[in-house]
Amino acid sequence: MARVTTKYVCNSCGYTSAKPLGRCPNCQAWNSFEEEVPSVTGGKARGGGAGGYGGISGGKLTPLSTVGRREEPRTSSGILELDRVLGGGLVAGGVTLIGGEPGIGKSTLLLQVADSVARAGGTVLYVAGEESLEQIRLRADRLGVTADIQLTRDTRAEHIAALMNEHRPVLCIVDSIQTVTVEGEGAPGGVAQVRDGTSMLTRAAKETGTATVLVGHVTKDGTVAGPKVMEHIVDTTVFLETVGAFRLLRSVKNRFGQAGELGVFEMRGEGLIAVENPSAAFLAERPVGVPGSVVAATVDGQRPMLLEVQALASKTPYPNARRVVVGLDPRRVDVVLAVLERRLDLTLGGLDIYVNLAGGLKVPDPGLDLAVALAVYSAVVGRALPANVAVFGEVGLAGEVRSTVASQRRAEEAARAGYKRLIVPPGLAGHTGVKSVEEAVGVVWQTAKA
Numbered sequence: 318m319a320r321v322t323t324k325y326v327c328n329s330c331g332y333t334s335a336k337p338l339g340r341c342p343n344c345q346a347w348n349s350f351e352e353e354v355p356s357v358t359g360g361k362a363r364g365g366g367a368g369g370y371g372g373i374s375g376g377k378l379t380p381l382s383t384v385g386r387r388e389e390p391r392t393s394s395g396i397l398e399l400d401r402v403l404g405g406g407l408v409a410g411g412v413t414l415i416g417g418e419p420g421i422g423k424s425t426l427l428l429q430v431a432d433s434v435a436r437a438g439g440t441v442l443y444v445a446g447e448e449s450l451e452q453i454r455l456r457a458d459r460l461g462v463t464a465d466i467q468l469t470r471d472t473r474a475e476h477i478a479a480l481m482n483e484h485r486p487v488l489c490i491v492d493s494i495q496t497v498t499v500e501g502e503g504a505p506g507g508v509a510q511v512r513d514g515t516s517m518l519t520r521a522a523k524e525t526g527t528a529t530v531l532v533g534h535v536t537k538d539g540t541v542a543g544p545k546v547m548e549h550i551v552d553t554t555v556f557l558e559t560v561g562a563f564r565l566l567r568s569v570k571n572r573f574g575q576a577g578e579l580g581v582f583e584m585r586g587e588g589l590i591a592v593e594n595p596s597a598a599f600l601a602e603r604p605v606g607v608p609g610s611v612v613a614a615t616v617d618g619q620r621p622m623l624l625e626v627q628a629l630a631s632k633t634p635y636p637n638a639r640r641v642v643v644g645l646d647p648r649r650v651d652v653v654l655a656v657l658e659r660r661l662d663l664t665l666g667g668l669d670i671y672v673n674l675a676g677g678l679k680v681p682d683p684g685l686d687l688a689v690a691l692a693v694y695s696a697v698v699g700r701a702l703p704a705n706v707a708v709f710g711e712v713g714l715a716g717e718v719r720s721t722v723a724s725q726r727r728a729e730e731a732a733r734a735g736y737k738r739l740i741v742p743p744g745l746a747g748h749t750g751v752k753s754v755e756e757a758v759g760v761v762w763q764t765a766k767a
Contacts, residue, residue: 323335323352323353324352324353325337325338325350325351325352325353326350326351326353326508326509327341327343327344327346327349327350327508328349328350328351328506328507328508329341329344329346329349329536330343330344330346330536330540330545331508331545331546332344333353334350337350337352338350344536346536351504351507351508353508353509389408389409389410389411389573390408390409391405391406391407391408391409392406392407392409392434392437392439392487392488392528393406393407393433393437394406394407394430394433394434395429395430395432395433395434395436395437396426396429396430396433396589396591397591397593398566398580398581398582398591398592398593399426399430399566399580399591401578401580402555402566402567402568402578402579402580403553403555403568403571403573403574403578404568404571404573404574404575404578405573405574407430407434407488407528407530408528408552408573409487409526409527409528410522410523410525410526410527410528411522411528411529411552411553411572411573412515412518412519412522412529412530412531412550412551412552412553413528413529413530413531413551413552413553413554413555414494414530414531414533414541414547414548414551414553414554414555415427415530415531415532415533415554415555415556415557416532416533416534416535416540416541416554416555416556416557417535417556417557417558418535418539418557418558418559421557421558421559421564422557422564422582422584422588422589423492423532423557424448424456424492424532425456425460425584425588425589426557426566426582426588426589427490427492427530427532428443428453428456428457428460428462428466428588429460429462429588429589430488430490430530431443431462431464431466431488431490432457432460432462432463432464432466433464434464434487434488435464435465435466436463436464439486439487439488440467440484440485440486440487440488441464441466441467441486441487441488441489441490442467442469442480442481442484442486442488442489442490442527443466443467443468443469443489443490443492444469444470444471444472444477444489444490444491444492444497445468445469445470445492446470446472446491446492446493446495446496446497447492447493447496448492449470450468450470453468459586459587460587460588461587467484467486472496472497472498472505473497473498473499473500474497474498474499474513474514474517474518475499475500475517477489477491477497477518477521478517478518478520478521481518481521481522481525481527481529482521482524482525485525485526485527486527487527487528488527488528488529488530489518489522489527489528489529489530490529490530490532491518491529491530491531491532492532493531493532493533493534494511494514494515494518494531494532494533494547495511495533495534497510497511497514497518498510498514499513499514499517511547512546512547512550515531515547515550515551516550518531519550519551531551533547539556539558541554548570551570552570552571552572552573553568553570553571553572553573553574554568554569554570554571555567555568555569556569560676560677560678561676561677561678562583563581563582563583563592563595563598563676563677564581564582564583564584564589565579565580565581565582566579566580566581566582567579567580567618568618575619577618577619578618578619578620579617579618579619579620581595581598583598595620595622596622596623596624596730596733596734597734599622599623599624599625599675599676599678600612600623600624600625600734602675603625603675605704606701606704607701608695608696608698608699608700608701609627609628609629609630609692609693609695609696609701610625610626610627610692610695610701610702611625611626611627611628611688611691611692611695611702611706611708612624612625612626612688612706612707612708612731612736613625613626613684613685613687613688613707613708613709614684614707614708614709614727614728614730614731614739615680615682615684615685615709615727616682616684616722616723616726616727617678617680617682621723621726621727621729621730622730623707623730623731623734623736624674624675624676624678624680625674625675625676626645626672626673626674626675626685626688626689626692627671627672627673627674627675627692628670628671628672628673628689628692628693628695628696629670629671629673629696630665630668630669630670630671630693630696630697631668631669631671632667632668632669633667633668633669635669638665638666638667638668638669638670639669639670639671640654640669640670641669641670641671641672642672642673643672643673643674644673644674644675644676644677644678644679644680645672645674645679645680645681645685645689646681649681649683649685649686649689650672650689652686652712652714653686653689653690653693653712654670654693655714656690656712656713656714656716656754657690657693657694657754659716660715660716660753660754660755661694661716661754661755661758663693663694663697665693665697668697670693670696672689672692672693682721683711683721684709684710684711684721684722684727685709686710686711686712687708687709687710687711687712687718687740687754687757688708688709689712690712690754690757691708691740691757691758691761694758700762702761703738703761705735705736705737705738706736706738706739706740706761707731707734707736707738707739707740708739708740708741708757708761709721709724709727709739709741710740710741710742710751710757711742712754716753716754716755717752717753718742718743718751718752718753718754718756718757719742720742720743720744721742724741724742724745725745728741728745728747728748740757740760740761
């Protein structure tokens with residue numbers, strides 16, 4: 318006799334349960350469980366019938382050596398920073414999922430991309446699921462969009478796939494995937510709707526060769542809302558986030574390029590404008606000749622950048638001194654402070670120490686340890702570093718300076734920004750290598766005297 322299996326799925330993260338729960342144990346969302354369409358399992362599906370698999374035979378096998386090599390063509394988005402994050406541009410038939418907080422600029426960025434692709438001669442299909450066509454026209458006028466983009470308010474997945482098959486657009490933008498509906502799959506925005514809608518549009522993109530971009534809502538913790546399987550279906554997943562006065566576009570998955578790429582943008586009246594030199598942008602307001610300020614070469618994802626590490630030391634009025642860290646790993650900063658006290662005999666017990674990574678970025682990079690050590694030492698002794706010095710290196714418990722990942726790329730970025738003296742771990746040719754924090758302190762201030 319057939320058995321009906323019922324399960325409940327969290328519409329925020331895709332967690333499944335045999336019964337409805339008030340609060341999801343995975344993402345902590347309240348009242349987020351929905352009943353999924355029951356599936357019927359019979360005896361043959363459980364292994365009955367011929368051969369133990371219901372009489373089903375396997376399909377054709379293809380040896381890897383006989384599979385041809387083909388690289389999918391790419392279309393430039395017209396925005397260099399976006400092309401960098403995507404690995405070179407929009408891939409024909411590739412599906413990209415972009416997430417971000419409401420109002421951060423996802424629709425603005427995609428409308429700029431649509432304008433660029435359309436002006437280059439490509440057909441663009443824009444599915445407006447959350448805004449009226451008049452609202453899109455107002456945004457287009459504000460951004461100076463002049464190309465003729467094809468718009469539709471029809472959010473049925475079957476109809477969108479049919480439009481893609483009929484018109485074969487170069488680019489299809491769906492804003493957003495949570496508004497797409499599939500016939501017979503429950504309420505719009507539900508787990509089944511989002512999952513099946515993504516699958517149907519992905520299949521249509523592969524069949525038609527259309528580069529497709531899906532806009533996704535995010536939860537309160539910043540992840541894309543909906544079942545996690547949605548991120549496995551698409552080819553590329555990117556997130557747009559706010560850092561100070563800038564917008565960062567970060568790739569977390571990319572089947573056609575390197576994940577971890579980072580693009581920097583600035584929101585202006587004419588839209589999102591790419592920042593081609595992030596190092597200069599983040600160091601634009603750095604004070605020169607002030608103790609406690611150090612320029613550090615770091616890598617965020619796959620992108621080398623120069624950032625300012627700041628430190629401030631002040632006499633504490635409390636029985637226990639305070640340690641305040643912003644933008645860095647507090648545990649690594651505690652290790653560096655312990656090394657300074659033990660290996661350099663620097664007295665920090667009666668001082669409040671404040672360490673900040675200027676610009677609003679949060680970078681958990683061990684290569685910033687040496688910059689933290691020099692910044693704290695500079696703040697305590699009241700001596701500023703030379704203006705043309707940049708540093709990087711990991712600090713061990715013995716006070717030794719260890720090598721870091723992407724050392725050559727960090728050094729090249731520092732040289733490009735005009736920093737002539739680089740204090741680095743030993744082994745990097747052409748730069749001042751130091752074996753310990755104590756040696757780094759001596760080298761920096763000997764340079765200052767010279």
